[in-house]
Amino acid sequence: MRNLDIPFVKAKVKAELALLGTHIDPKVEQAIKQALITETSDIAKDILSTLLENYAISRNENLPICQDTGTVVFIIEIGEGLCITGGSLTDSINDAVREVWQEQYFRASIVKDPLFDRTNTQNNTPAIIHTELVKGDKLTIKIALKGGGAENMSALKMLKPSDGKEGIKNFILDTIIKAGGNPCPPIMVGIGIGGNFETCALLAKKALLRDFGTPNPDKQWAGFESELLQTINETGIGPQGMGGKTTALAVQVETAPCHIASLPVAINLNCHAHRHTIVTF
């Protein structure tokens, strides 16, 4: 068994959270620069230039890229050979969020009840924490700052097996067309296919948080990812939905076995800021 001390984990998580709000992923910034070269519409170019200028201001002045510093989502893989000491993991994760949100002047964006009492919790908790047991003795924490805009445009459908590839494509396209400019294109698209109702949604989120621009290791699924990316960009929705060639920067798919009667499909969107990271202990 390997010991891992909570205060050490918490300190590292805090450092990552502070950076996530203010420092754009260099791979994303590069993709936006590339899009600026290929775009032909004036308004699309103007919007992409604005995004790049904003990323630089945020990085240089330690200011959030977006005022929606989001719900914080954690996907934690805990090695079965790990012994966690010195506190509660989930409590320290929430403490980390609470402290960073105060120290970095990030926005409190969580309400305590979805319908009957939408009072702000004032400290951006509770965070959303998914935990899984895996083999080995590492702790891997995937973190995303998930704004409301793109998350709200996400969707899940229990398709029929007979709907097939076309059915999946149509559902994905319909969702993205209906979303239009709302998720702040250029978007990242995470797709889950298979599993059951709840695991399919989580697959979509894991797909979104996979290292940006890495294709699915299976050739058939990687081909499907490229096909979808092309089709999505042919919609002409463009940056901020104001028209253009760059609607999505990446489409990433994760799959799982499913029931003989089912074909669950989930689509989780992220905005251009795509604030995500992976920390391994």
Add this chain to the structure above:
Amino acid sequence: MKEISIDLPLKIANRALLQTGDKVLLSGILYTARDAAHKRMVEYLQSGKDIPFELKNAAIFYAGPTPARPGTICGVIGPTTSVRMDKYTPAILKAGAKVLIGKGERSSEVIDAIQQNQAVYLVAVGGAAALLSKCVLSSEAIAWQDLGTEAIHKLVVKDFPCYVSVL
């Protein structure tokens, strides 16, 4: 893409110069209001209570900023998704608001109301909040501070960039 500087409040003559897709640099007063403030404003309008600022000819910015770092004028601020305010927008326009700033598309009912009321809907860039905050000369939470980030903030802006979406 034409670029036009506009001083608020929006005059009919200036509105006549605008076309969809134009870039506008706004200067003057914006009032922030998003989901919770819109719900409350429409409740007040329906029950005859006074809204805490003058809606007639107002420019409404769908936004909730981050808290201001000490020594800064305001936190970072950018548009939130406008469609969530669609339910309340016809009433807000009927009460006199002329400029709406957000992001994303509007419903056909709201588009009709914007056109009938000679108002304009402008789209600001989402996720460019640090840059947009540089356009803010002053910021004050003037009402409904119980709503936290969703309070009504009176912003004085200079050359705030946005694009004409619905006219």
